[in-house]
Amino acid sequence: MEPGAWNWTPIAVAAGIALVVAVAGGVLTTIGPWYQSLRRPSWKPPDWAFGPIWTTIFTLAAVSAVIAWNADARPERRSALLAAYAVNAVLNIAWSAIFFRMRRPDWALAEVVLLWLSILALIVVTLRVSVLAAVLLLPYLAWVGIAAVLNRAIVRLNGPFGAG
Numbered sequence: 001m002e003p004g005a006w007n008w009t010p011i012a013v014a015a016g017i018a019l020v021v022a023v024a025g026g027v028l029t030t031i032g033p034w035y036q037s038l039r040r041p042s043w044k045p046p047d048w049a050f051g052p053i054w055t056t057i058f059t060l061a062a063v064s065a066v067i068a069w070n071a072d073a074r075p076e077r078r079s080a081l082l083a084a085y086a087v088n089a090v091l092n093i094a095w096s097a098i099f100f101r102m103r104r105p106d107w108a109l110a111e112v113v114l115l116w117l118s119i120l121a122l123i124v125v126t127l128r129v130s131v132l133a134a135v136l137l138l139p140y141l142a143w144v145g146i147a148a149v150l151n152r153a154i155v156r157l158n159g160p161f162g163a164g
Contacts, residue, residue, distance in 0.1 A: 010069045028096035037127040039157040057140045064136035072129040084125045091115040112148045
C-alpha cells in the first residue's frame with residue numbers, strides 16, 4: 001500500500017461488527033407490556049435517549065478498535081484486541097437477551113458486571129497500544145456503569161423474578 005493510503009478493511013470490519021452488535025441488541029430489546037409494567041427509578045433516562053447514546057458508544061468503540069488495530073501490527077497485540085472485542089460483543093448482546101427476552105433482570109444484573117469488566121479489559125488492551133483508543137472507550141464504561149445501577153434499582157423495586 002502506498003504511504004498515506006487508507007486501508008479500509010479495518011474500518012469496514014469494525015463498523016460492520018458494531019452494526020451487528022447494535023442491531024442484535026436492538027432486536028432483543030423489547031419495550032413491551034412486561035417492561036412497561038416494571039417499576040423504574042425516577043432518575044431513569046427517557047427511553048428515547050438510549051438509541052442516540054448507544055449509537056455514540058458503538059461509533060466510539062469502532063473508532064477505538066480501528067485506532068488500536070492500526071497502532072500495533074504485532075500478532076499477539078491484534079489477537080488480544082480481537083479476543084477482548086469478541087468477548088465484549090457477546091456480553092453486550094447477552095445482556096439484552098437476559099433482561100428483555102428471558103425477563104430476568106436479576107440474572108442480567110450479574111451479567112452486567114461481566115459486561116462492565118469486559119469494557120475495562122478492552123480499555124487495558126487498547127491502552128497498551130493507544131491512549132486515544134482507550135479514552136474513546138470511557139463513555140462506554142460510564143454508560144454501562146449507569147445501566148448496572150439502573151438494573152440494580154429495577155431488581156430492588158420489582159423482584160423476585162422467575163416465578164410463574
